[in-house]
Amino acid sequence: MRALTPAALTLAALAFSAPALAQDCAPLPERLQAIGAALDEVRLMDASDAARDAEAELSCQSDVVSNLGLLSLYQLSGAVQMFLGDTAQAELEFGKAIAISPTARIDTSLGADAEALYERVRGRALAVQGGVVTVDPVVQAWVDGQKVEENRPLDLASGQHLVQVERGGELTGALFRLGPGETRGINALGEAVLGGSGSVGSVGGVSNSGGSNSGGAVETPRSGPRWGLVAGGVVGLAVGGTSLFLASGAEKDFAESDDYDALSDLKIRTNAMAVTGYALIGVGAGLGVVGFIDDGVGVGLNGRF
Numbered sequence: 001m002r003a004l005t006p007a008a009l010t011l012a013a014l015a016f017s018a019p020a021l022a023q024d025c026a027p028l029p030e031r032l033q034a035i036g037a038a039l040d041e042v043r044l045m046d047a048s049d050a051a052r053d054a055e056a057e058l059s060c061q062s063d064v065v066s067n068l069g070l071l072s073l074y075q076l077s078g079a080v081q082m083f084l085g086d087t088a089q090a091e092l093e094f095g096k097a098i099a100i101s102p103t104a105r106i107d108t109s110l111g112a113d114a115e116a117l118y119e120r121v122r123g124r125a126l127a128v129q130g131g132v133v134t135v136d137p138v139v140q141a142w143v144d145g146q147k148v149e150e151n152r153p154l155d156l157a158s159g160q161h162l163v164q165v166e167r168g169g170e171l172t173g174a175l176f177r178l179g180p181g182e183t184r185g186i187n188a189l190g191e192a193v194l195g196g197s198g199s200v201g202s203v204g205g206v207s208n209s210g211g212s213n214s215g216g217a218v219e220t221p222r223s224g225p226r227w228g229l230v231a232g233g234v235v236g237l238a239v240g241g242t243s244l245f246l247a248s249g250a251e252k253d254f255a256e257s258d259d260y261d262a263l264s265d266l267k268i269r270t271n272a273m274a275v276t277g278y279a280l281i282g283v284g285a286g287l288g289v290v291g292f293i294d295d296g297v298g299v300g301l302n303g304r305f
Contacts, residue, residue, distance in 0.1 A: 025060035028069050035076045044084050051077035058162050059173040065162060067145035070100045079110040082117060094121045099159025100144050102126060129180040130157045140166040141186045148186060163192055
């Protein structure tokens with residue numbers, strides 16, 4: 001058998017990959033049917049995989065994704081995770097469904113346990129302030145299947161949403177996150193811009209680091225320890241500890257002193273260092289704790305001397 005040349009190998013690879021690429025983006029209704037069929041047959045891992053694929057393909061749908069379709073996807077996905085025993089992931093998926101349609105109830109066919117968990121998540125979500133989405137002139141855009149009209153802001157619940165924009169006769173989409181009280185405007189480039197301060201995610205761009213949100217860019221809040229506060233806490237603990245050590249030495253001198261005239265000074269010195277030591281340790285510990293709490297409140301000290 002004659003060996004294939006590099007050019008022939010390249011053409012063969014393209015020939016085999018072309019059909020796969022064409023099938024990579026299945027219509028959402030087909031994915032929903034696959035999830036439902038897997039659930040009926042108690043193939044939970046297959047159902048989970050189908051739900052993950054469905055979310056990953058939201059950005060490349062050729063038709064506007066309906067509000068009901070998105071709602072069904074996340075309700076089914078949440079139920080699957082609950083049946084798999086992952087309550088935390090189930091709550092996350094249910095939260096996505098509630099952001100799409102806060103007033104909708106879960107499909108009762110998914111069971112009483114799923115319904116109870118869904119209602120708990122819904123109760124928490126309804127207590128959170130929503131946001132607003134607007135659209136630039138001449139831009140054809142849909143958010144969660146709803147057409148965004150010029151000069152008519154669209155009120156949405158906080159959470160993850162799907163934006164689709166028609167560009168050159170084709171639809172492109174991306175996931176974005178709307179925070180409490182935020183306003184986002186969809187511009188001609190298909191970007192959901194936060195208050196005019198910068199883009200959240202370019203529609204059609206896949207910039208996630210993986211996971212179930214790989215269908216588009218999703219903004220995630222910056223988190224992590226604030227090391228400046230942590231360092232200040234460490235310094236406070238160290239200095240406070242030193243003060244307490246010196247105070248213990250002064251207390252020993254006070255107990256062993258036979259000089260009556262020096263006792264008063266030793267007592268004042270011991271108490272002052274002890275109070276200072278305990279105060280610095282308390283402040284240091286507080287700063288350390290706050291430093292490890294993302295977006296924690298600041299600590300201020302006010303006093304009169």
